[in-house]
Amino acid sequence: MAGPADPALTIDDVKLPTDHSNPHVRRLFSFWAPTQSTMRGWAMASVVVNAGITVTGAGVRVTASGLGCPTWPQCTPDSFIPVAHPEVDPLNMAVEFGNRLLTFLVLAVGVACVLSAWRMVPRRRSLVRLALLQPAGILFQALWGGLVVSTMLNPLTVGVHYLASSALIAACWMLYARAGEGDAPVRRVAHRDVRRLGHVLLAAVFALLVAGVVVSGTGPHSGDEMASRFDLDIETVARLHADIAYVVAGLTFALLFALHVTKSARPARRAALGLFVVVLLQGVIGYTQWFLAVPAVLVLLHVVGSTLVWIGALRAVTSLRTRDPEPAPAGRSPAEAAAAV
Template sequence: MVNAGIAVTGAAVRLTGSGLGCPTWPRCTPDSFVPAPHDAHSPVNMAIEFGNRLLTFLVLAVAIGCFLAAVRLARPGSDQGRRVLVGLATLQPLGVVAQALWGGVVVRSVLNPVTVSVHFLLSVGMIAAAFALFARSGEGDAPPHRLVHRDIRTLGFFLTAAVFVLIIVGVVVTGTGPHSGDQRASRFDFDIESVVRLHTDVVWIVVGLTFALLFALHVTDSPGRARRGALVLLGVELGQGVIGYVQYFLAVPALMVGLHVLGATLVWIATLRVVFLMRSRGTLDAPAAEQALPHAANA
């Protein structure tokens, strides 16, 4: 939640023109770590940018909490599988530090669209790692076994890759269009209509793959939770599509762009959820021997 939240608030910083509200890093101004009067920046822009920087500490606190909880679960004498959680949890504080350092690169590059895009993609990666930690912590430690046909699970992996490509194309569209975050920021030198068409094409590919996955899960009588997860994903994608078309026909207002960024994170999370729902590692309270039994779908 906090990883998705700071990705959205980071977009809000850009959409309000506050990308360089704090013109230096790690200080907010050349002489102060906190907002101070500055001729080139309004107090509102400085407060918005500095507030987003402060949110980093909240994300870091949650990340450290996840790490400590994972260490406790993997204390000496615990099951080997629980130690996997430590590795996943370690990615969170490390990712926050990497994001903070990269944020300095973004500021020092005067919001170069490449650095801004990488900043968002780092958040996408952290969301994936956080969801894997969440899913893994609530299941057993048996070897993973499929709950659906092998080809359907492969389709789920293709869908995940397509959604990730969609996100990449989306950040290219963002880096080409308006709302750069500051008047001094540069933009990608692409034709905006061309990249928007490309983005739309990838959207339809993702929707088509999602519909195919949902259809395949239903005709093979796959577990209900997997079917419901795919249905939720399709619903989130359709909602995101409505937002996308509305923002296009309204000439890309900042509010709709912010909602579109939120929608992108929800689509990513819903996609990851479907993939994890198509396999199982047993339950936490099941005996190890029972966890290791293959699922009926594999038999």
């Protein structure tokens, strides 16, 4: 004779990964039950992985591995993974294929950001829209990477590839910044003219990135001996790049000085100081690599610096404003409630 049937499981009986005793497991699956803190954590992770793949992409270039996988989306004409190829060095193939594999990590973090934003309670449309930029941007980057290969590392397509990564980093940083704020209208934490100075600084940093792309497309590290170069004078474009760097350094110092004079919020002053230090270090790296005939290691370090300068500029600008939580809708007065009945 059968005993009593087991009671049906309820949601309280189901142990989700977010309830796991191991804090690392809980953190890994936090996108399923996100909080403001874990949402910001995933957004920062997206900044890190997108900055990382930008740097490893430069590593592909300075190791002459740009055509280590000579086809796309396959690595070789007959295989998606590296196989022996008579015309390609195995090390170059491994470097290029490894960089391609990192795309899946970037995509996974981007999907986690989307799920976190979607499952936030209450759901915030501003975060969902910013999070959706990540998979869209990664898809664009993957397709553009195919164009880079098919054009044999044309410096224009390579440059756009880098600038698109910078735009994606900006979207990730804005998700991080907005996840720590509310959705009320923007409130300044610095004087209006100081904010304008910050915007000018951000535009100057982007111009510096563009000039750096031109220098890279003219210089010796093309990614492969078959790649073309911009038909420009390297000394002229390098001097232009240096001139813009001086402008960025001056604007950064001006922002730092203005924030201290106006006694602005401490986070804004710290962000400006951090940016100023990174800009100075980047200048030292830039001049050193020039006088040492542009060695590959310093070129890679310079790309790391340019990525940090861009993130630092984004941090400095977003620290000049904030948003408060939206006020809760006011309840109806007793007279209005009686009238509704």
